[in-house]
Amino acid sequence: MKRLYKKQNFGSLGIIHFTLILLALVCILPLLFVISISFSEESDLIKNGYSIFPRTFSLAAYKMILENSEQLVRSYLVSIFISVVGSISALTISSMIAYVMTRKDFKASRMITFLIFFPMLFQAGLVPFYIYVVKFLRLKNTLAILIIPYLVTPWLVLLLKGYMSQIPKSIIESSWMEGASELTIFIRVIVPMSKSALATVGLFYLLQYWNDWWLSLLFISDDSMQPLQLLLQRILSNAEFLRSSLFQSASGVAVDISKLPGDTARMATALLVAGPILIVFPFFQRYLVRGITVGSIKG
Amino acid sequence: MSFLATKRKDSLIDRRGLWLLAIPALVITILMQYMPLPGLIIAFKNYNYGLGMWKSTWSGFSNFKYLFSTDIAARITFNTISWNLIFIVLTHTVAISVALLLNEVSRKAVKFYQTIYFFPFFLSWVIAAYLGLALFNGDKGILNSILNTLGREGIIWYAKPEVWKGILPIAHLWKQFGYVAVIYYTALIGLNPQLYEAAMLEGANRWQMAYRISVPQLKQLVVILVMMDIGRIFRSDFGLFYQFTRNSSMLYPVTDVIDTYVYRALLTLGDPGMAAAAGLYQSLVALVLVLVTNKIVTKVDSESRVF
Numbered sequence: 162m163k164r165l166y167k168k169q170n171f172g173s174l175g176i177i178h179f180t181l182i183l184l185a186l187v188c189i190l191p192l193l194f195v196i197s198i199s200f201s202e203e204s205d206l207i208k209n210g211y212s213i214f215p216r217t218f219s220l221a222a223y224k225m226i227l228e229n230s231e232q233l234v235r236s237y238l239v240s241i242f243i244s245v246v247g248s249i250s251a252l253t254i255s256s257m258i259a260y261v262m263t264r265k266d267f268k269a270s271r272m273i274t275f276l277i278f279f280p281m282l283f284q285a286g287l288v289p290f291y292i293y294v295v296k297f298l299r300l301k302n303t304l305a306i307l308i309i310p311y312l313v314t315p316w317l318v319l320l321l322k323g324y325m326s327q328i329p330k331s332i333i334e335s336s337w338m339e340g341a342s343e344l345t346i347f348i349r350v351i352v353p354m355s356k357s358a359l360a361t362v363g364l365f366y367l368l369q370y371w372n373d374w375w376l377s378l379l380f381i382s383d384d385s386m387q388p389l390q391l392l393l394q395r396i397l398s399n400a401e402f403l404r405s406s407l408f409q410s411a412s413g414v415a416v417d418i419s420k421l422p423g424d425t426a427r428m429a430t431a432l433l434v435a436g437p438i439l440i441v442f443p444f445f446q447r448y449l450v451r452g453i454t455v456g457s458i459k460g
Numbered sequence: 461m462s463f464l465a466t467k468r469k470d471s472l473i474d475r476r477g478l479w480l481l482a483i484p485a486l487v488i489t490i491l492m493q494y495m496p497l498p499g500l501i502i503a504f505k506n507y508n509y510g511l512g513m514w515k516s517t518w519s520g521f522s523n524f525k526y527l528f529s530t531d532i533a534a535r536i537t538f539n540t541i542s543w544n545l546i547f548i549v550l551t552h553t554v555a556i557s558v559a560l561l562l563n564e565v566s567r568k569a570v571k572f573y574q575t576i577y578f579f580p581f582f583l584s585w586v587i588a589a590y591l592g593l594a595l596f597n598g599d600k601g602i603l604n605s606i607l608n609t610l611g612r613e614g615i616i617w618y619a620k621p622e623v624w625k626g627i628l629p630i631a632h633l634w635k636q637f638g639y640v641a642v643i644y645y646t647a648l649i650g651l652n653p654q655l656y657e658a659a660m661l662e663g664a665n666r667w668q669m670a671y672r673i674s675v676p677q678l679k680q681l682v683v684i685l686v687m688m689d690i691g692r693i694f695r696s697d698f699g700l701f702y703q704f705t706r707n708s709s710m711l712y713p714v715t716d717v718i719d720t721y722v723y724r725a726l727l728t729l730g731d732p733g734m735a736a737a738a739g740l741y742q743s744l745v746a747l748v749l750v751l752v753t754n755k756i757v758t759k760v761d762s763e764s765r766v767f
Binding site for chain 1: 474475476477478479480481482484485486488489490491492493495496497498499500502503512513558561562564565569573574575576577578579580582583584585586587589590591592593594595597599600601602604605608634638639642643646666698699703706707719722723726727732735736739740742743746747750751
């Protein structure tokens with residue numbers, strides 16, 4: 162019935178679309194600039210600066226990166242490993258605890274809920290955490306410290322809990338009557354019924370792990386373990402880092418560094434890192450939107 | 461089954477099974493969130509890496525005294541709160557306006573716009589910093605090129621704190637507004653269509669319907685979301701202030717917030733005691749704020765409560 166009031170003259174609709182398109186441009190223009198720079202010729206950038214549309218076209222930067230980039234491939238592998246292992250474990254652990262929270266008939270569930278959500282209220286903060294990880298757990302320069310801290314992310318657990326508590330109790334009870342154990346109920350009943358919530362939360366975890374630079378900034382100094390985001394950050398803060406470390410010829414033959422693409426390669430590297438997210442996310446948007454709306458309103 | 465599993469009719473609970481499901485998350489949470497808590501005493505110590513946190517000498521409140529007697533606490537607190545207030549007002553105003561506009565176009569168009577508005581949200585601040593660099597780079601950036609074409613001198617963006625008073629809100633808005641707009645839009649399409657039909661019959665036009673029906677209907681959601689943001693007003697988006705500004709020290713007068721100060725004091729200045737003191741100050745104020753705002757949110761809508 163909402164169609165009824167959706168009638169309006171073309172003039173105001175035009176203005177609305179114009180405004181919305183303008184906003185859309187603001188959103189994506191910076192990305193288009195980066196793409197344009199990455200396909201430019203280095204010498205042109207040095208002479209004339211960046212431009213909105215490429216004045217020249219060159220694939221030199223991409224060629225350079227793909228030919229000499231042991232470090233980039235390594236970082237890719239690290240990021241993929243962390244994202245896959247991290248999000249699968251996080252999703253498993255979080256959905257398990259979320260289900261326990263929905264079992265109000267289980268006496269300990271209130272206390273468990275409080276224990277998991279209390280950190281949303283009060284945290285030790287960076288300094289105690291940092292010193293604890295470095296001096297007590299001794300997890301500096303390990304892949305584990307890039308995964309463990311995000312395994313139980315309270316607001317995502319909350320999202321799962323909200324969804325699972327809508328599953329009728331009678332279904333659980335009837336499985337009980339048939340003699341199923343809690344583990345069986347969880348795997349056979351709860352998980353299949355929460356598929357869309359699991360997809361949403363899984364994507365959020367994936368995004369969190371893929372985009373994370375915070376943990377690696379704190380705990381990774383070993384080049385062989387730096388994920389993509391940390392590699393990018395180092396390249397950003399030190400333009401020479403790209404030329405010297407990324408393109409250090411593996412065979413030990415000295416490369417004439419000054420001839421290597423600089424700015425173009427920097428932007429190209431950024432795009433190669435952002436690429437997977439940019440390509441994948443429109444397809445999963447539906448799930449993410451649901452997560453955001455449900456999470457914030459019901460959260 | 462084990463002896464713990466009580467399969468009586470009145471309590472259909474397999475306790476062992478439930479504990480089994482709960483334990484991994486409990487262990488992780490205790491390990492990552494609770495075990496570091498004793499480390500808070502570092503705020504009251506002259507921390508020495510060699511001696512460790514237990515053996516370092518006590519310093520009483522001297523770390524806090526230093527923070528509050530110099531201008532450090534005042535400056536980082538002011539920056540954190542004022543930036544967050546600006547972000548809250550700006551983001552919600554723009555997001556609500558966008559949601560109202562989206563509500564006027566077809567669902568298909570909404571999908572298209574939503575995809576684009578959403579994409580900055582999915583980029584990390586590190587990638588965003590590259591986009592920033594394309595715009596603000598000293599001698600080659602797009603903005604300076606434009607200024608030059610206009611016959612004006614380029615600006616050394618990463619060395620000029622004043623210009624970041626404008627850049628930071630825009631960057632924050634750019635990354636966040638799509639996310640918040642989606643929340644408001646979803647609320648709008650959930651409104652009762654009869655409200656609009658009645659208004660139409662009485663001859664209301666589009667603007668009147670937006671202002672007299674849509675906006676008031678959103679009021680509760682606005683209060684909830686804004687309150688949640690105010691609960692977090694003492695924390696800031698570290699990535700925006702650290703990565704997006706490329707941690708340029710010339711910009712600190714404008715960009716230094718509590719989180720960046722704590723990070724720097726710990727890892728650059730090598731003063732864990734001071735960093736811990738600033739961190740504890742932040743955690744305590746944040747706790748009070750969350751409790752107060754949560755109370756308000758609960759009053760507005762009991763379903764949104766967390767605690």
